[in-house]
Amino acid sequence: MANTAVIILFSIVLLCITATQGRKTLHQNNEWLTSYPVVDDIDGICKTMVETQGYTCEEHKVTTEDGYILSLQRMPVGRSGKKADKPPVLLQHGIFADAITWLFNLPDESLGFILADNGYDVWLANTRGTKYSSGHTSLDPNDMAYWDWSWDELASYDLPAFVQYVYNQTGQKVHYVGYSLGALMALAAFSQGQVLNMLRSAALLGPTAHMNQITSLPIKIAAESFIADAVYWLGLREFIPNGQVEAKFVEDICNTLHMNCLKLITPFTGPNCCINSSRIDVFLDHEPQPTATKNLIHLSQMIRTGNIAKYDYDVQEQNMQNYGQPVPPPYDMTEIPNEFPLFLSNGGQDMLSDVKDLQVLLNDLKDHDGNKLVVLFKEDYAHLDYAMGVNANQMIYDPMMAFFKDN
Ligand SMILES: *[C@@H]1O[C@H](CO)[C@@H](O)[C@H](O)[C@H]1NC(C)=O
Numbered sequence: 421m422a423n424t425a426v427i428i429l430f431s432i433v434l435l436c437i438t439a440t441q442g443r444k445t446l447h448q449n450n451e452w453l454t455s456y457p458v459v460d461d462i463d464g465i466c467k468t469m470v471e472t473q474g475y476t477c478e479e480h481k482v483t484t485e486d487g488y489i490l491s492l493q494r495m496p497v498g499r500s501g502k503k504a505d506k507p508p509v510l511l512q513h514g515i516f517a518d519a520i521t522w523l524f525n526l527p528d529e530s531l532g533f534i535l536a537d538n539g540y541d542v543w544l545a546n547t548r549g550t551k552y553s554s555g556h557t558s559l560d561p562n563d564m565a566y567w568d569w570s571w572d573e574l575a576s577y578d579l580p581a582f583v584q585y586v587y588n589q590t591g592q593k594v595h596y597v598g599y600s601l602g603a604l605m606a607l608a609a610f611s612q613g614q615v616l617n618m619l620r621s622a623a624l625l626g627p628t629a630h631m632n633q634i635t636s637l638p639i640k641i642a643a644e645s646f647i648a649d650a651v652y653w654l655g656l657r658e659f660i661p662n663g664q665v666e667a668k669f670v671e672d673i674c675n676t677l678h679m680n681c682l683k684l685i686t687p688f689t690g691p692n693c694c695i696n697s698s699r700i701d702v703f704l705d706h707e708p709q710p711t712a713t714k715n716l717i718h719l720s721q722m723i724r725t726g727n728i729a730k731y732d733y734d735v736q737e738q739n740m741q742n743y744g745q746p747v748p749p750p751y752d753m754t755e756i757p758n759e760f761p762l763f764l765s766n767g768g769q770d771m772l773s774d775v776k777d778l779q780v781l782l783n784d785l786k787d788h789d790g791n792k793l794v795v796l797f798k799e800d801y802a803h804l805d806y807a808m809g810v811n812a813n814q815m816i817y818d819p820m821m822a823f824f825k826d827n
């Protein structure tokens with residue numbers, strides 16, 4: 421799994437699973453049947469994470485074409501009170517997380533605050549199924565059908581809704597920042613020509629695209645288990661990282677590997693160099709967020725094959741029904757327009773976004789205009805350092821903002 425691996429997927433997720441286990445008692449059986457509290461603005465992200473730090477914040481909502489009601493937060497003003505004079509930036513989190521990804525370190529270390537302080541009009545996205553984006557025009561998270569999606573839908577519905585909304589509200593083209601699964605969403609959308617006309621550039625951090633080379637053993641085992649037991653997992657529809665069934669699943673993997681589950685962050689994500697361990701509790705007050713088990717199975721398929729393709733129903737007739745062909749159509753990364761400005765950053769210690777997998781992506785992009793592709797390699801960074809590293813401001817965010825200035 422991964423952020424999923426894939427993506428952040430698995431990484432944040434597992435981090436949360438393992439960390440929460442140490443801190444909280446396990447929930448009741450059948451936790452996935454509990455109903456969702458109505459979240460109002462009083463305990464929303466603006467009130468709890470942004471205004472508490474002295475920043476202005478607005479709550480926004482957008483409805484996707486398939487009916488999901490998603491929340492965004494906007495930070496239009498820096499700490500100094502100066503209104504944004506630079507273009508909008510949309511930040512897209514990875515799997516098992518939400519917009520709090522960009523806010524939970526100190527303001528000087530968290531990308532959301534840093535961009536606002538540098539004069540950008542900051543927009544934070546929250547994908548379907550997360551706490552502040554659990555609405556739908558006709559479905560409820562307690563309905564099976566609510567969880568019938570994978571990152572295919574995040575790329576084809578959520579991402580276009582966010583980008584279109586920010587573009588409409590600001591009347592300006594947008595810079596995009598995608599972390600882990602948030603990078604994959606963008607690559608998939610770009611390869612199909614979506615949203616590019618509303619974007620200035622994209623920065624992809626710890627990108628998961630091809631996932632064949634993942635070196636994290638527990639994630640490989642988790643991926644194989646998801647595929648082997650797909651029917652069972654799809655029956656649960658929703659994967660709640662700190663739920664009882666899910667925690668047991670991770671524990672079984674740890675036992676198989678004779679690992680101590682409480683020390684799993686490294687085996688799952690790589691040796692993160694620069695995380696402030698005393699901030700983990702702040703993170704766990706808000707995360708992890710659930711995802712669709714179908715999304716985890718989709719990521720698992722990618723880990724097995726190394727391909728970037730749509731969800732495989734595994735039954736030819738079902739693929740025919742959904743795609744008009746017996747195998748799922750691939751996303752062709754070579755279709756990303758060569759002149760579109762891209763900033764990619766990956767870490768030498770990242771076990772989810774492996775250096776060899778990124779090489780495959782860079783090979784797909786080999787015809788990209790040289791001055792429209794910036795690749796920043798950070799030898800000592802692992803997956804979580806991109807969102808949580810206390811020195812990511814200098815190491816990653818400063819070069820990224822320099823790239824924005826040029827594009
Ligand atoms: C953006 O604006 C167009 C034109 O006014 C409108 O049709 C569309 O629904 C808007 N989309 C979003 C996501 O705000």
Ligand SMILES: *[C@@H]1O[C@H](CO)[C@@H](O)[C@H](O)[C@H]1NC(C)=O
Pocket residue numbers: 526529696698699810
């Ligand atoms: C780490 O987190 C603690 C607790 O929030 C904070 O007091 C400290 O300043 C942080 N250190 C760094 C280097 O960010």
